[in-house]
Amino acid sequence: MFTAINAANAYSTARNAVAPGSSEGVVDKVSDAASGFAQQMSQVDSVATGAMTGKVETHQLVQTIAEAELAMETVVAIRDKVVEAYQEILRMPV
Template sequence: MISASNAVSAYLRATQAATPQPQAETGFSQAAQSFEKLMNAADTDAVGAMSGTTETHQLVQSLSEAELALDTVVAIRDKVVEAYQEILRMPA
């Protein structure tokens, strides 16, 4: 049976397996980095809550911020896909 500490350590190893290469700073890359920081903070707080080192209110706040950020990213993605589909429908 897998213990909680084994699951946490396996999760941490998996998230560190592939590190992205640094890119030039643009508005989009800064927004993506901010999103990544929010998601990493939520992951860290979730792992901390499982191990008992993070307080519950910090976990709830972090997860709420991550959910709001994810909703925003999904809305932006939907708009980009919609614009791309509109471009494809344009006559040549």
């Protein structure tokens, strides 16, 4: 079932992806986060197909969609922070 623990884990993963001072480069972190998001969306597609063919139960479909929604909200929040930082840089006097 979709719980607050899942949300906390997703937040923790996203936070680590953009944490300063780690040995991994930012590009690698963003690439890993993007591939994780793509994997989550692929899982939603396969579960939805399974639900339509009767191979997957409805509650599994609902859980997968809820997890995908959380992943999408995390991606949008990260995108918003990047855009906000870029706009701040543009406003800096030269």
